[in-house]
Amino acid sequence: MDVMTLMAQFADPETLKNLSITQKLTASMITTFLGMGITFTSLIILQVVIGLLARFTTEKAVEKAPQSPANAVSIAAAEEDQRHRDEELVAAITVALSLQLGTGVGNIVIRNIRKIEDHSPAWNKVGLAELMNNNA
Structure with missing residues (x-):
């Protein structure tokens, strides 16, 4: 067969x-x-x-152009602006902590601030937002 x-x-x-x-x-x-x-x-x-x-x-790697003096000045200005924003962020966090802990601003020292990446999917973020809105 x-x-x-x-x-x-x-x-x-x-x-x-x-x-x-x-x-x-x-x-x-x-x-x-x-x-x-x-x-x-x-x-x-x-x-x-x-x-x-x-x-x-896949994205192609962008080649860095050689720095010109004008380019270096704009980079320095951008770094100074970022440092100023970081100082404002430290001040805001210090005030929020002092209010929460009920202590003076002079008693709080912030030594290190790190940004933590959020790798959770969009549906997780939406669920947390809904949960927080429903409990409020």
Whole structure:
């Protein structure tokens, strides 16, 4: 009995009862390997497509231009502005802590401030916002 005839009989519930154990086992193995082969092949194709998309969608590294004197002055001004903003941030945090703790501003010393990145997904942020709004 050839494979196509066996698979046609294996698909029909009425003729499935008439098959021997070895024919059923053979047809089951063919079905299993065929399904696993199709799945494995499609996963390989998907991996290749994702690799190609990643290669074409990555951003190119921006080359730094040599600094000119005017460029250096603007960078220095930007750094001074950032330092001023940092000092304002420290002052605001110090005042908020002194109000919360009920102590004077002179008793609080802030030595280090680090920004912590929030890597939570958007649905998590929305859920937290809704929870906070409902409890308020």
